[in-house]
Amino acid sequence: MKKVLIIGAGPAGLTAAYELLDKSKDFEVTVLEESDVFGGISRTVNYKGNRMDMGGHRFFSKVPEVNEWWEKMLPTQGAMPFDDIELGRTSTVKDGGPDPEKEDRVMLRRNRLSRIFFNSKFFDYPVSLKFDTIKNMGLGTTIAVGCSYMKTVFHKREEKSLEDFYINRFGKKLYSMFFENYTENLWGRHPSEISPEWGAQRVKGLSIRAVLKDIFGKTFNKKNRVVETSLIEEFAYPKLGPGELWELTAADFEKMGGTIIKNAKVTKIIKDADNKVTGLAYVKDGKEVQIDGDYVISSMPVKDLVEGMNDVPEEIAAIATGLPYRDYMTVGVLIPHLNLKNETKTPTMGDIVPDNWVYVHDKTVHMGRFQIYNNWSPYMVEKIKDTVWMGLEYFCNEGDWMWSMTDEEFGKMGISEMVKMGLIDNESDVIDYHVERVKKAYPAYFDTYEHMDDLRDYLNTIPNLFCVGRNGQHRYNNIDHSMCTSFETVKAILAGSTDKSAIWNVNTEKEYHEASSESEAQK
Structure with a gap:
């Protein structure tokens, strides 16, 4: 039986793990996850019954295979969720689908704004x-x-820059x-x-x-x-946030016989003289453990992947080391009331503005965006009728002045900016808050990125290594594209192929120019 080692339990890693065991009984699959949670940046954080979505994740795809996969894992709602019932709103329902008021394993349909x-x-x-x-x-x-x-x-203009x-x-x-x-x-x-x-x-x-x-x-x-x-004007969304999908996927994968090792930080990728990966090393509880494998599927940052390899050409190592990332910090803020007036025709709980997220274009604050979790799913907020649960989002670099703040300092800065923007009247209006940080949330497109093709070509010379997902390919993928890289990887492994062109071709500019009808996109 062939051994497959998968680095990372985010959307790409877990999709690959599930698909391998679902499509074949010929593989022993082990997933190594650095943290103790599933979903990567697509995880859901539960803070005292109020759930936070790291970055905001709409589920919408033009790829039928992805939509079918989501439907299998989280069936579309067969009845209205709590807030739609209360407000007399309508959204798409599927005959025979689960009732979100009675079941958790359900995909809601939400209006986009x-x-x-x-x-x-x-x-x-x-x-x-x-x-x-x-x-x-x-x-x-x-x-x-x-x-x-x-x-x-x-x-x-000649397009030399963004x-x-x-x-x-x-x-x-x-x-x-x-x-x-x-x-x-x-x-x-x-x-x-x-x-x-x-x-x-x-x-x-x-x-x-x-x-x-x-x-x-x-x-x-x-x-x-x-x-x-x-x-798009309507999208799918897991009842309990995006992390619910990956928690369920992980649980199903383990039921199928797969293994997940949490708190396992991969530090080395071991190659032999023929440039094939023979295994890897990870650190857990302060101890280094080596594990052998016939295939490695990596969704870890490609920078860290290459830096952990032996016998990498100097120029390739320099490209990987120079790849830039942007990190992410957010503070969840619980308030009794949001000052912004709802001037739309969409009724909402507490008459708050109906936005999922709002882009902040204000040079007097550092905030980049804020989410209103009430509008993602009524089940994200413990007391949906009495409170507004928001996520204030900031972009930074690990180690800079913002990242170096304590959680208390960062939380207070975010709350003070809410006052400055008129979202609340006073800092004392805040009932509670919670801070989260995400390293390497956004692979960036400058510095050594211009030589990414050379790095990709080198990685492709390693026959049994497959790079998937946002950080695995250093490409700003959505969830569906990350999943597609894993679909293509599994197809290649099952076929015994070392051709990775289909994997790297996911989410290229060409694909965005391909027409997809509305009916196809919303199957």
């Missing part, structure tokens, strides 16, 4: 051309935005209002210093042109119109 908070006003994201947008911008600014965009229609990418799709005026400062806050670098590839993978086909196309598609009821991921 994300907006930009700029100059103390809300703007739709993606930017819309509604009357409210024009009203909030002012007629003069709206005209300037339109003229700026028309200039880019006739004079495209700045060029944004300006080509939104015009310089809109870019300076809604993208420039936020992007610099997110990455700690000006967009002119960042590869345009990040935009190709994250902003996808979104542009003013795409927004106009979507508006006209709705207006004229165009059938089978293409829906960009950023324009």
Whole structure:
């Protein structure tokens, strides 16, 4: 029986582990997880009955295989969840599906709303051309935005940077209002210093042109119109947060005979003279343990993977060492009331604004975004009728001034910024708070990233090593793309293939330009 070692119990690692045992009985599969929880950045943190989603995770995919997998693991709701019942709202239900009021293993259907908070006003994201947008911008600014965009229609910039990418799709005026400062806050670098590839993978086909196309598609009821991921209006979401999916996957994997070793930090990848991986070493309880394997599937940061290898060429090691990341800190804040007025037509519990998350474009604060967990799932909040449970999100670098704050210092900073932004009146309004940190949350697209192809080519020379997921490929993957890298890896292993091109081709710019009808995307 062949031994497969999988590094990391996040979406990519657990998907690969489950798929291997589900598709074949010829493998002994062991997952090594550095922490004691499942899901990686997609985990759910339970703090006194209030659940936090690390970064916010909408479940929506254009890939039928992914949607079928989610449906198998967490069936779509067959009845309305608590808040929809209370408010008389409607959402998609599936005949015979579980009732979220009675069962936990259920995928909710939620309305999508994300907006930009700029100059103390809300703007739709993606930017819309509604009357409210024009009203909030002012007629003069709206005209300037339109003229700026028309200039880019006739004079495209050569896309050498993320700045060029944004300006080509939104015009310089809109870019300076809604993208420039936020992007610099997110990455700690000006967009002119960042590869345009990040935009190709994250902003996808979104542009003013795409927004106009979507508006006209709705207006004229165009059938089978293409829906960009950023324009979806409803998404799936696990009842108890994204971590629920991975906790269930891990439990099912173990029932199938798989092994998971928690608190096991992988430190070495052992290669033989033929450049094949023969096993790895991990540290648990202060002791180093070596384990043999026929295959290694890695979702750990590729920087750490290569640094732990023996006999790596100097130039390849230098590329890996120089790969940049952005770290993430968040503070969950429990309050009795949120000051922001709900001026939408969507009814909500406590009449709070209905946003899932809000992008903060305010140079006077460090906050990058805030989530309202009440709107993700009513089951994320212990007292949904009486409290608002929020997540204030910040982007930083491990070891910098923000990361070096104590939890108390960081929590107080976040709460003070809530007051400054008018989200609450006083710091004393806060009932409780909780801080979480995530290292290497976002693989970044600058520094030695320009040589990533050389690093990938080297990794591909190791026949029985497969790199999957966001950090495993140093690519800003969504959950579905991370899962797809694992689907392709399992197919390759089952076929006895060492061709990894299909694995690395997941989530490339080409895929984003491929049409997928609305009906296909929402199967």
